[in-house]
Amino acid sequence: MAKALPKAAFRTKRGNREMVLEGVDGRSLMARRFREVVCGIEADLGGDLTEAQRQLVARAGTLAIWCEARETELANGEDFNAAEYATISNALRRLLHDLGLERRAKDVTDLTQYLRGQA
Template sequence: MGTTTQGKPRQIPRQYSNDWLERLDGRTAIAKAVNDRLHHLVRDLGGPDALSYQEQSICRRIVWLEAQIESREVALAKGEDVDEARHVANINTLTGLLKAVGLERRSKDVPDLAQYLASKEAG
């Protein structure tokens, strides 16, 4: 796995760790893409304030699994050998995690004008 001059990895690690995203070199295209996906996933689930720790943990795993699956699909498209059993297992795991957090978008709890004005007067 390539690293930068700061010693940060530039590729998605093969093994998941809770801090894999923080350790990734944020200047790389892959880090930016994964962070963008995580942002969109969390937003679709109602935003970070609407998610429990468990849901946030699942979201990090979802984007890691997506990256793993896509890298295998690129390898397959190039005619390279991949561990098909692991690929299918990752797809099944991803499906289960997506079902755990929900496949539907959640609306963010936004106060109406009266609630907003009341909160400003109180605060």
């Protein structure tokens, strides 16, 4: 039998989703972009994720913004390590594949609508 989650008062700020990364100013460009990517992936997955899915989404968000930073460096004419970029891109692709690349509809049917549809 699985244990219930602790009440919000007994969880960490990260567990309560009040903080993205410990010690990081949430107003920074990278922190805001991280939240955008994570929220976008979560929305694509329907929003009601398991803890395991949330962990994978966080890793995918990290890899996605890492790739974006390397793409910016490339566009600015800076050194670009194609092998490193390909490795991280493939790791990101595998994570997204594990999560499911297709957008999933969120079930918003309530009991009244369901019963009307059955009548």
